[in-house]
Amino acid sequence: MKRFLTKIASITLAFVVVFATSSFTVDMHFCCNKLVDMAILSKAKPCKDKKQESNISSKECSFGQKDCCSNATYVKNAEDNAKKAQFEVSTDNIAFLQTFFYTYINLFEGLELKVVPFVDYHPPFIDLDILVLHETFLL
Numbered sequence: 001m002k003r004f005l006t007k008i009a010s011i012t013l014a015f016v017v018v019f020a021t022s023s024f025t026v027d028m029h030f031c032c033n034k035l036v037d038m039a040i041l042s043k044a045k046p047c048k049d050k051k052q053e054s055n056i057s058s059k060e061c062s063f064g065q066k067d068c069c070s071n072a073t074y075v076k077n078a079e080d081n082a083k084k085a086q087f088e089v090s091t092d093n094i095a096f097l098q099t100f101f102y103t104y105i106n107l108f109e110g111l112e113l114k115v116v117p118f119v120d121y122h123p124p125f126i127d128l129d130i131l132v133l134h135e136t137f138l139l
Helices: 002-020 091-107 130-134
Strands: 024-031 034-040 069-076
Touching: none
Parallel strands: none
Antiparallel strands: 024 034, 024 069
């Protein structure tokens, strides 16, 4: 369950970062204070210039009047708070990277087998068992 919640949280945070760092525009066209068209990332289409027949006649607003229509645009600007990584190549950086990779790679090399110098040494043959001769036994 913890793994599942971690995945959900990480996906949610990724979408928040994408939404915060992106910009978009919403364009809206109003006629008679009513929303006629709305478009995201493009221009809203204006209402037709033709007069529509309606039984209700109003002196304040009608679809045929050009000054009655209005456009509204909402622009969400991107906030670029993320710092861009800067990497300058210099001799100090190269020397550090070389030593770092060399030591890191050597950490995982297999260790040599322990060298035992007397592996091939055979003890001398004992002719007589001294403990039996002297009858000394540990009990």
